[in-house]
Amino acid sequence: MSLTREEVEHIAELARLELSAEEKDRYRQQLSAILEYAARLQELDTSQIPPTSTVLAQRAALRPDIPEPGLTIEEALRNAPAAEQDQFRVPPVLE
Amino acid sequence: MLFWEEFTVTAIMAALRRGEVSSREITQAALERMARLEPQLHAFITPTPELALAQADAADRRWQEWRRAGTGEAPPALLGLPIAVKDVLTLAGVRCTCGSRILDNFIPPYTATAVQRLLDAGVVVVGKTNTDEFAMGSSTENSAYGPTANPWDLNRVPGGSSGGSAAAVAARLVPAALGSDTGGSVRQPASFCGITGLKPTYGRVSRYGLVAYGSSLDAVGPLAQTVEDVALLFAHLAGHDPRDSTSMPVPVPEINLRHDSSLQGVRVGVPEEYFVAGINPAVEGAVKAAIRVMEGLGAEICPVSLPHTEYALPVYYLIAPAEASANLARYDGIRFGRREPAETMWEVFYRSRGAGFGQEVKRRIMLGTYALSAGYYDAYYGQAQKVRTLIRRDFQQVFEKVDMIAAPVAPSTAFRLGEHGDDPLAMYLEDVFTLPANLAGVPGLAFPCGFDANGLPVGMQLMGPHFGEAALLRAAYAYQQATDWHRRKPPLAEL
Numbered sequence: 001m002s003l004t005r006e007e008v009e010h011i012a013e014l015a016r017l018e019l020s021a022e023e024k025d026r027y028r029q030q031l032s033a034i035l036e037y038a039a040r041l042q043e044l045d046t047s048q049i050p051p052t053s054t055v056l057a058q059r060a061a062l063r064p065d066i067p068e069p070g071l072t073i074e075e076a077l078r079n080a081p082a083a084e085q086d087q088f089r090v091p092p093v094l095e
Numbered sequence: 096m097l098f099w100e101e102f103t104v105t106a107i108m109a110a111l112r113r114g115e116v117s118s119r120e121i122t123q124a125a126l127e128r129m130a131r132l133e134p135q136l137h138a139f140i141t142p143t144p145e146l147a148l149a150q151a152d153a154a155d156r157r158w159q160e161w162r163r164a165g166t167g168e169a170p171p172a173l174l175g176l177p178i179a180v181k182d183v184l185t186l187a188g189v190r191c192t193c194g195s196r197i198l199d200n201f202i203p204p205y206t207a208t209a210v211q212r213l214l215d216a217g218v219v220v221v222g223k224t225n226t227d228e229f230a231m232g233s234s235t236e237n238s239a240y241g242p243t244a245n246p247w248d249l250n251r252v253p254g255g256s257s258g259g260s261a262a263a264v265a266a267r268l269v270p271a272a273l274g275s276d277t278g279g280s281v282r283q284p285a286s287f288c289g290i291t292g293l294k295p296t297y298g299r300v301s302r303y304g305l306v307a308y309g310s311s312l313d314a315v316g317p318l319a320q321t322v323e324d325v326a327l328l329f330a331h332l333a334g335h336d337p338r339d340s341t342s343m344p345v346p347v348p349e350i351n352l353r354h355d356s357s358l359q360g361v362r363v364g365v366p367e368e369y370f371v372a373g374i375n376p377a378v379e380g381a382v383k384a385a386i387r388v389m390e391g392l393g394a395e396i397c398p399v400s401l402p403h404t405e406y407a408l409p410v411y412y413l414i415a416p417a418e419a420s421a422n423l424a425r426y427d428g429i430r431f432g433r434r435e436p437a438e439t440m441w442e443v444f445y446r447s448r449g450a451g452f453g454q455e456v457k458r459r460i461m462l463g464t465y466a467l468s469a470g471y472y473d474a475y476y477g478q479a480q481k482v483r484t485l486i487r488r489d490f491q492q493v494f495e496k497v498d499m500i501a502a503p504v505a506p507s508t509a510f511r512l513g514e515h516g517d518d519p520l521a522m523y524l525e526d527v528f529t530l531p532a533n534l535a536g537v538p539g540l541a542f543p544c545g546f547d548a549n550g551l552p553v554g555m556q557l558m559g560p561h562f563g564e565a566a567l568l569r570a571a572y573a574y575q576q577a578t579d580w581h582r583r584k585p586p587l588a589e590l
Binding site: 011015031044053057061062079080088093 | 462
């Protein structure tokens, strides 16, 4: 299992990660080694085995759907890198 | 001061109750030890001395009122007890970095339920402890704020990712701390630092306010010197929380640690897959000796098999990164956290995440994104989920025959800082004996059972069926009544 540089760049794009040339090279090697290690999972016949997405034996506990007070606008914006008129300020989304 | 001789939760609470010492005195002593030892240990990212002293004074006022009244309702069980909190659990108004530059200036507006429950029980918080970035690591070396040292040997790692919490307890900076365990991050540092740590059953303790890493695996757990102290903290942490739909409405049993120290009638399974080539002989020897001690206390020792153990590592390192890649999508530089200047919003995403995350976090996001991507999902993530079912079934079948499983916590003792360098697979192998409990969702309790030739602690773990913490705590309590490994302290703790 060996990843190409193009595959690494494609994954980084999906993950919205800016990587340096050196990082791309290192991750190409390291991810290849890890995926090669993970390939041993293919040894097992799992055609009759259901997947596990949760280990909980019972259904998730639901609470009544009643609105409750949440964060105030001020609290929600306190950690914002930039805010204006009670909103998050961002650079242009459209060209 | 007398209480330094035994700096445990139980001893401190007894001294506070008798009025022999005030919370301010204990808290100040803890803060003074932090000031003296932190330059060598670096167990904390953010100490909170002002908050701690204010909480301590409030606790002392409540103790005084109770004493003056002479009668009335007893104060909360942990009133005035100083503790530390891993920096992946939120405390409103106190910076929460998760060991990451991307959250360097993040002040959470809310408090994690686990932290709130301990606050309700009266604790004093002296600081937020160091962690591998977003809890991704086995040595605390992946923290953007620098590594933590092991109190037993300052050139070695404390384990991870709750290495700051474990080092703080082992060095007697605090009697107890909170950690989180996604693949062993409470148990392995407890083992490396010679203390006791519990990973509760998945769904036993609320994850609300625990910054998400692998949501189907994450658990909040306590670390302390003794099983007795861990049991006391666990009793306050456990229980359903309407804010976490995966926290189960299962009754929390009253945990009566038996004082007769007997393990009569307890069936302990020893899985052959946990004693394999590559395990440090000192670890194997100490754990097997501990199993003989349990047998001497009346336990019935039974060989068992968990045949899919060898697949736990690849399963974990596909599922955890996959969940992490989704959970960490929220760090986008828009609503909170670090934002790198850029011309468009899309560039803000790339640059903020590229500059804000460290190497291991980026590696796992890449791995998880790949495992979930079109064309590879079935072969990697889907197959890992199916093999996870086989690992769960191994545990279910064994727990039909035995009450608990005894095994090493980790294949080695604490390794040297920098020893695994840039070799992620070598680092991942450190977790080989702790990952299965997270994948199966079962509880695991780690506690000291000996030392290697270098004087480094060896840890043993007991694993039990879902919601079976009480039996593990009782068995380990019996073991600690018969042994004194948990009373050994590193030379640093004498200073």
